[in-house]
Amino acid sequence: MKNTTFRIAAVMLAAAGAVLATAAVGRDDTPPAQAKGREFRVKDQAIEVSPEAAKRLKLETLVLTPSTQVVTLHLTGKTSFDGDRVAHVKAQFPGKIMTAGPALGTRVSGPAAGPGGKATLLCTIESVDLGNAKNAFQKAKVQLDLDRDSARRVKDLVDEKVLADRFLKEAEATLRMDEANYEFARRSLVVFGVEEASLEKIPVQERWERMTYDIASPISGVLVEKNVTPGEYADSTVNLFTIADTRRLWVWGDVYEMDWGKVEVGQKLYVSIAALPGRTYTTTVDLIAPSLDPVSRGIRVRGTLDNPEGTILKDMYSNLTVEVGRDPAALAAPAEALVRGLQADEAYLFVRVPGSQGGGGDLFERRQVRFESLEGGRVRLLEGVHAGEAVVTVGAAALDDEMRRK
16 A cells, blocks of 8 residues: 555656756747847847747838938028118117106007108107207308398399499309308208198297107108117117018028038928917028028028918027929938938938848848938938949837947
């Protein structure tokens, strides 16, 4: 009985050992580092990828074929007022500001657009200099009238042989000097904004009327700057108001020196404004600056934007895209296929080596390329690859990481 029990226990132990041995044969005790080493093998500037690793990384490739592509240039930019539609208003005659005028942000009218053809009144200034200029004009006019009558009487007396000819010549010389003084006094008022029609009213004006004048808006637009406080002194060095017609704005972008030759006047320009997502404005390049910006080291290019509703504001940051041409035989790939290097212009693609596919996996060569950006998140490949080659479009970054590790 005891021997039988020992035999049964021995059989059970042998069976258990056989099961454990079978399990050990089916289990892979290879360390993870060694297993990964079998997935990737680096050979100089190439990496061999096993089928299992390619499946795990979900590698995708694209065979490069020539196609027509719109070549674009991407710039950063900013909006500004249209310099041809901005007016800076200063005092024609220095003096004390009497009224403050409309509030900042008010839409004002120019001479032709205002009610009854009158421009919006901005402020009134009391000026001693204006009073003196009007007095000088009045004195010049009175003296001219007096000497004109005197010259006429002298001429009559000369004709009657009562006076010699030299008296007439002296009277005429005095008259010419009076005419010059009168014209100078008149132009001194007109050039500073005094209307011709109001010159005739000067003799009948009271003294306070001679010293005050109104400043009206020279153009229609929005009051974007105001430096006016009643009682303060204003002169020609102080900008009292800035008026901008915001129905049309400029947008400026900076082109790098290396890309300057690609941009031409008339090319299409697409503008996306950060503060207005989902909108793209289409215009054209209408100006290329003739000089290099000393700060950004770029060449400024300009486009014009219609802004009838005033949605776009001055100094809004923008992304500009310029259509610089079309390439009928371009090799294009998704931008995510690129692996960027340490330098700003350094980029790589992984190109499958022909005939490398087999039991051991595919061999991909890490190759430096030169590229340009296209629309839709694509790039145009300029150097480094050829038509018919297959490049990795998904998983390139993971391959690059494996190469750097090894």
